[in-house]
Amino acid sequence: MQPFDHRSTIPEPAGLRTAYAGSLNETRVGEVVQICGWVNRIREHGEHLVFVDVRDHTGVVQCVVPRSENLHPEWVVQITGTVTERPEGTDNNQISTGQIELRDPSVRVLAEAEPIPFSLDERIELDEATRLRYRYVDLRRSRMQRNLRLRSVVNSAIRRSMEEQGFTEIETPLLWTPTPEGAREFLVPSRTQPQNFYVLPQSPQIAKQLLMVAGFDRYYQIARCLRDEDLRADRQFEFTQLDLEASFVTQHDIHRFISHAIIAVVQAVSPGTTVDIDTITWHDAMNRYGSDKPDRRFGAELHDVTAIFADTTVKALTATSVQAMVAPLPLSRARLDELVDRAKTLGAKGLLWLRVEETDGQLSLNSPVSKFLTPNEQEQLITTLGAQPGDTILMVADEWEKAVTVLGQIRLGLGKQLTSDDVLDFFWVIDFPLFEGLDEFGKPVSAHHPFTMPNEDDFALLDTDPLSVRSQSYDLVLNGWELGSGSIRIHTSSIQSKIFEVLGIDEETARSRFGFLLDAFKYGAPPHGGFAFGIDRLSALLAGEDNIRELIAFPKTQSGSDLMTGAPKQVDQEILNQLGLRPAARSKD
Amino acid sequence: MQPFDHRSTIPEPAGLRTAYAGSLNETRVGEVVQICGWVNRIREHGEHLVFVDVRDHTGVVQCVVPRSENLHPEWVVQITGTVTERPEGTDNNQISTGQIELRDPSVRVLAEAEPIPFSLDERIELDEATRLRYRYVDLRRSRMQRNLRLRSVVNSAIRRSMEEQGFTEIETPLLWTPTPEGAREFLVPSRTQPQNFYVLPQSPQIAKQLLMVAGFDRYYQIARCLRDEDLRADRQFEFTQLDLEASFVTQHDIHRFISHAIIAVVQAVSPGTTVDIDTITWHDAMNRYGSDKPDRRFGAELHDVTAIFADTTVKALTATSVQAMVAPLPLSRARLDELVDRAKTLGAKGLLWLRVEETDGQLSLNSPVSKFLTPNEQEQLITTLGAQPGDTILMVADEWEKAVTVLGQIRLGLGKQLTSDDVLDFFWVIDFPLFEGLDEFGKPVSAHHPFTMPNEDDFALLDTDPLSVRSQSYDLVLNGWELGSGSIRIHTSSIQSKIFEVLGIDEETARSRFGFLLDAFKYGAPPHGGFAFGIDRLSALLAGEDNIRELIAFPKTQSGSDLMTGAPKQVDQEILNQLGLRPAARSKD
Incomplete structure (x- = not known):
């Protein structure tokens, strides 16, 4: 695929500028333009003049400026000058503005700047902690401009695809309800009801199933999700997913909806790249690649x-x-x-x-x-x-x-020695086992969640050979990464009761864990299914980045700290008092 | 304006249906179609037959079904039948499907349903608590389908407008840093760093200003914000705003960006409605209407x-x-x-x-x-x-x-006796006072936040007559509601220091409150400004609803409870232990 070029989209100039740097080239010679940006580099040019490269997100343009202006790197300037062809032999074919420069400039300093804590030169390897501490400087680098702008393009393409397919965007609550086993949920103490808690959603799973019961037919959301888990290289507390659910559909329809979005994304990021998304069964994937998310490149x-x-x-x-x-x-x-x-x-x-x-x-x-x-x-x-x-x-x-x-x-x-980074190998993995083994009591354990619909051909095996029952669940894989997963859900009490029975979940436990969802299903639930895929990971793979932090404006470290803001922090006891809480000795476990 | 019609957009059918109910009319007579939905109503039709109205979000279609099928209201069905002209004299001009019915149906019950707790008839006034408890039933009502779908159209139009104007969507963190005076911030205890806290953002204000320092030039986000405040009729803990910031622009550019989005929204919701957004000074608004958000209708x-x-x-x-x-x-x-x-x-x-x-x-x-x-x-x-x-x-x-x-x-x-609900009167209020009075020490108090740029013509008055200094801040008003506000921000230390001096904020206090933002500004901040407007309120006004809860899928009550999920709830002490917290007697204040 062609790498994404964030400089190819140049907005209509407004305000203090009449042109973006990247829009200037030999076709505009003779025009007087006003550009704004940061001093990228200053180079000598004789006794009275210096070359000043001014940078905005679309590019860099060379300005020939009197030395007396006394500019410094990263100062913010507005420069009015005439687009002029560079003297022969001094052009630069590496950049789109390399044939021209701004001459006879009038320079207005909009803000001075202290020396920045590290160079913006892409070739210099930087310590990540320093980058995160000064993220607002780090983000000036072309790589980061490209990455975050690519992500914006990804979101946009997803939304367009969803709209084309008749999906309605619906926002689900961030303040959700604690679940009994919510070990990975972030708590939010209530002030109006002290010692009671909301939790931040790990996903809108229950909410979107309720929207199906409510008749919304095709729901989507680019949803912010939060999971309080150990942060590995490829995880953050916060992540973003395309979350989708549809009624009266089969898994093939869901595949089609999602494939449409994926193809739209790839087209938007890398026009002309074609994508073919095929399907492999879980059994085949395991047999041929020893993985349920194989790298088939x-x-x-x-x-x-x-x-x-x-x-x-x-x-x-x-x-x-x-x-x-x-x-x-x-x-x-x-x-x-x-x-x-x-x-x-x-x-x-x-x-x-x-x-x-x-x-x-x-x-x-x-x-x-x-x-x-x-x-x-x-x-x-x-x-x-x-x-x-x-x-x-x-x-x-x-x-x-x-x-x-x-x-x-x-x-x-x-x-690693055998693959090319240039290939995008998307595919569906289907026919996962419904259960992933037996627990200590000899009962099967749900591979996904207990609302996953079994394959209808395998209903009879639920009693005789539960571990061989296939589910109607499916993963989307890209280059060996699981981008997301989904399933057709159980929508009738009779099948749900059967599954709870096989899992050894009694009615009381089921009610305490899933009460209001089970209530809702009593009032007429349509057959439905859905999917969610991670936009952080997809964007990272499309940007050619290994680490999702490179696609996040203000990420946290592996210990969950925000090095720029200093979060998390202590707060006044007075605030805790209002929540009915106080510090306690930490338990050992 | 024409009211929004959520039934005018009919998706391509897929899965278990070959048609949506609302797409059926006399042009399709003779076709055999498969529809899916809920039994809306059953009426008598002789000894062996009943009329069954089947509902999906696009409409209702009448099916002539054998009584022996024994259907009940809100059962979920798939019906395959022939589109047939209704016998003369039995057509219904109130609905688009009123000329036809489905005959010779084959009926498949996809899910049975218990009697629902209240009628879906729009004409019946319902107790809000009951509606919220069974929100998944309440949302089946045509009014709620329309409201949430309208909101989706609003979001979509905003995003398209932002993209057309060269804005980049960037996600800012939900886990943000506590601020010293953060009385209205929701806390999120950290598990990796017990007794330390993140907070949920009341707005991405600081983050978006940092994105300007980072060179993102034009940022937007449809941002989820959370404020722990007393819930009045028109507030929720969670709200959604279009959040926007741009560099190298004046306030007129910001007005233009936002006006473009507003016009796009109105066009999307009510095609053909024209909107003209004019400007009034704060002084004029006060003199003529005695309000900074006047109802000029x-x-x-x-x-x-x-x-x-x-x-x-x-x-x-x-x-x-x-x-x-x-x-x-x-x-x-x-x-x-x-x-x-x-x-x-x-x-x-x-x-x-x-x-x-x-x-x-x-x-x-x-x-x-x-x-x-x-x-x-x-x-x-x-x-x-x-x-x-x-x-x-x-x-x-x-x-x-x-x-x-x-x-x-x-x-x-x-x-109330003098206005027409049908008018959309959008306008800008500009030239707000920078300060809104004096505090107990005789120091001026910031009307917005202390980063608001004064009007450049009034700089000299900062020392002599601060209360008459106008700010470069502005509100957008619709029909007497403040939809949002914004300002050009101070971007240089010299002006910022001057304002802190006038406000009587010493350097240490400024550092403790705004430290990392002030740090960032040292490294070259562009002139920038922005805006945010509430999408809940805008959507409510466009839907003709008084209460924003009618535009929210799963809202909370005025006491902050979610009547459907039961949140907020108590959690196990074991979970609190991991956070280094325990319950305490609640303080009296």
Whole structure:
């Protein structure tokens, strides 16, 4: 895809300017223009003159200014001057304004500036803490201007797509109700009702289902969500998602709605880029990539080779499932040892590796284990995998899910050397299991939430083989990142009761956890389903950024601090008094 | 204006339906369609058949259904049937589907429903508490469907306008930093840093100014704001505003940006309605209407009649300012007594009234006070006010601001009888005073916030006559409601220091209150200004609703309760422990 160019959109000038810097080029030679911006750089130009580059978000323009103006970097100026062709040989083909400069300027200093705490030069690596402390300076950098403007384009394209598809934007409350297990909810103490609390929503899930009961048919919101969780590199307390729900639809309709939005986003960010969003089942994804959010930008797929080793005497291969893949790379012994360690860390008993070598036109396997494999096993392995000289075969033997998952992780680790960043591989993963295992009481555990509709073909299995029941839930994956997930919801009491029964949730518990939603459903709930995807992550991937913080104006650190404002902070006891609270010794857990 | 019609937009059908109810009419006779929705009403139609009206948000369609289907109101159904012309004489011209009905239907019940707690009939007045408790039922009513969909159209039009004008949407944090005087801020306890707090933003004011320092040039956001204040009829803890800030602009540019958005909104809600947004100074608004957010939909303007009574002997008219207005209404003695009481409640010493009467072609004033007025005073009063027989003249004498304000309130009270709801009167109020009086130490008090830029012509008055300094702030008013306000901000330390000095704010206090903003301004702040207007109120006015709760999906009551979810609620002590908090006796104040 073409990278997003935030400078391609230039607003109509107003106020103190008659032109944006980036709009100036050789077609405007002779015009007197008034530009406003920051002094980007000052360079010598003889005894009486200096070159002053003035920057706004659309670009930089060179002004030839008397030295006596005594400007300094990051001063804010208004410059009125004549667009003039640069003297021959002094033009700069790197920038759109490189053929011209402003001459005979009148300069008005709008604000002076102290030296800024770090350079805006993109090539300089900066400490993130310093960047966040002076975020208002950091955001002046072209990269950050581009990132936040890209995000704005993403939001806009999503909204346009939603409107085209007949969705109504509805705002749901930020002050929501605590739920019994709300360990990750931010609390908001009430002042009118001391010692009572609202919570900030982790998502508008319940609210949007209620909107379906209310007959809103197609709802969307670019929703702010808050989750009080440990902040990892790719998480923030606050995140933003496209949240969508529709009635009287199947999962295919939901896929279509969301795919439409995704395609609109990609088109808006990178015009001309085409996107094709295909579908893969969870089972296929696990079998082929060992992941429910596979990175398919490279091959090296997994193969089930259990049958080949049915009669093996090698203990390490005696398992219900043997999974193999080919790394199309020469891997050093040190690297292979690392991979073995990694597989063990991931919970496998080990990782077998075999180097594929060629001697006199014959392929052979070079490995500490190869002498324990029969020639037939070796030949079948090479043939099944289509292995070539120079390849390395990697194998994990374990129960199926463990084997594919561990080998999938190994595969992913090798992927960095095999992928191109330029590809956008969007796809749907469908047919997830409804349950993700058994709890300590032997009851199935919901993979998503207990309102997820089972696949109608699998209803009969709820009693006999619940772990094989597929759900009507689905994820959207981009380049190995889960962008979002959704499901068709249960909308009738009879199916809901059945699921609660399978989960071992009694009526009282169900009522205390989901009371008002269950109440609502009594009054006629339409079949409905929805989806939500994270806009922080999507924008980051489209901007080519690893970290979502680069797409957030004022992010928090991994300890949840805002280095610019100093939040969170202590407050006066008097304020806590009004809330009926006081500080307490912190509990140990 | 034409009222908004939410039924005019019909999405492309998908999923379980091939048509929306509202799309069916005589042009589709003969088609077999599949509709989905709620049973709206069931009426008798002979021994074996019933009429079943099926409702979706686009309309209602009549289906002729076998009685044996045994449907009930609010059941959710899918009906496949043939669009058929109604038998002659049975059509209904009140609704767009009134010429047709669905015949030979196959009916699928998608969900049964218990009887709903109240009727959806618009004509029935409902208790608001019941509506809020069962909001998901209440929202099925056509009025609420229309209101929330109108709001969605408002948001959409605002965003399109902002984009057209080159504004970038940027999300600012919901978890913000406490400020020392943050009495109205909702606190959010931190779990990673127990006994420390974030606050929810009352507005993105500081953040958006930082975005200007960061060079974003034109920022907007449809921002969720939270203010922990007493809930009056027209307030909620949560509200939504268009928040906008731009650099290198004057206040006229800001007016233009916002006016563009307002015009776009009105056009979207009521196509064909034209809007003209004019400007009035604060001084004019006060002089003519006794209000800084006047309702100009009716006349009855105030007149300064101080000069007429320069030599009066009437004590009640001996004041620095005498203000008069004409009520073009006959007012009973009881009503006049009420107005006198109201004027006193508002802080005036009284209210003088004089009935204008005609005897033999001569106008005279009938009032307990008239005998104390000279014939010349009476004549001048009648002439100045252009009073007509049947009018009532009302007067308040006091210092100027009190006199105009009280009479302005009296005027407003009479306005309900004089206005038409159909008019949209938008206008700007400019040239507000920078300060709104003196504090206990004789220092001026900021009318808005201390970053508001004074009018540059009035800089010299800061030392000599601060109360007469005009600010570069401005309000947008619609039909007597202040929709929003904004200002050009101070962007240099020298002016900011001057203002702090006038306000008597020392450097230490300034730092503790506004530290990181002042820091940011050191690094080169552009001239900038902005605006914010409330979308709840604007939407309510456009929907013809008095109460913003009618435009909010899940509002809270005046005590801050969510009657549907039960929020706010108590939470486990274990959760409070993690936050380092425990319940305390509530303080008395």
